[in-house]
Amino acid sequence: MVDPVSIALGAALVLVVVALHYAEGTGWEPTGDMSQEVLERRAESVPETEFPEPMNRSIGGGGATGAIPAGEAEGELGEAEEEEGDEGFDPSAIPEDEVEYYEVEFAKEGETIEVANNETILDAGEDEGWDLPYACREGQCVSCSGQITDGPAGEYIRHRQNEALFEDDMEEGYCLTCVAYPTAEFTIETGEQP
Numbered sequence: 553m554v555d556p557v558s559i560a561l562g563a564a565l566v567l568v569v570v571a572l573h574y575a576e577g578t579g580w581e582p583t584g585d586m587s588q589e590v591l592e593r594r595a596e597s598v599p600e601t602e603f604p605e606p607m608n609r610s611i612g613g614g615g616a617t618g619a620i621p622a623g624e625a626e627g628e629l630g631e632a633e634e635e636e637g638d639e640g641f642d643p644s645a646i647p648e649d650e651v652e653y654y655e656v657e658f659a660k661e662g663e664t665i666e667v668a669n670n671e672t673i674l675d676a677g678e679d680e681g682w683d684l685p686y687a688c689r690e691g692q693c694v695s696c697s698g699q700i701t702d703g704p705a706g707e708y709i710r711h712r713q714n715e716a717l718f719e720d721d722m723e724e725g726y727c728l729t730c731v732a733y734p735t736a737e738f739t740i741e742t743g744e745q746p
């Protein structure tokens with residue numbers, strides 16, 4: 553026996569499936585590629601910068617500036633190297649037969665002594681028994697600072713290391729006596745700080 557109710561149910565189900573198959577849907581249509589639009593909107597919200605920013609902002613907002621030109625980068629490095637000045641100077645590497653002596657007048661102590669170019673101004677003064685100021689003895693503070701009264705310090709001494717004085721200070725004659733080695737004769741006022 554065929555159950556008429558089952559036949560009716562089966563037919564109804566088929567009709568529903570067919571109706572769904574031909575239905576128009578929600579009308580939603582996918583738009584084209586939105587990624588470019590989103591990127592442009594984001595780029596507008598990013599403030600412009602006045603410096604080159606390689607590797608980012610490539611979607612806008614400063615991307616046009618591009619990478620730093622090679623020439624400029626080299627120029628900056630060159631300046632940094634110049635500022636290092638005497639870095640790398642190793643007084644202990646001066647051969648014995650190349651050691652030279654210079655007359656250094658210690659104005660406050662009222663004496664002129666000979667200082668070798670492999671000996672610091674501070675050491676030479678202490679050898680005389682003078683109580684000169686110092687703290688780190690490594691060129692990292694200005695406790696030992698003194699002022700060369702003849703002119704820019706760079707014309708009279710070399711620093712083994714200098715992490716405390718600026719170029720301007722040295723232009724005014726200041727040096728760190730704990731790491732300063734003479735390269736000429738000069739007069740120094742000890743205990744003077746920039």
Ligand code: FES
Pocket residue numbers: 685686687688689690691692693694695696697716728729730731
């Ligand atoms: S004692 Fe610190 S720099 Fe000379």
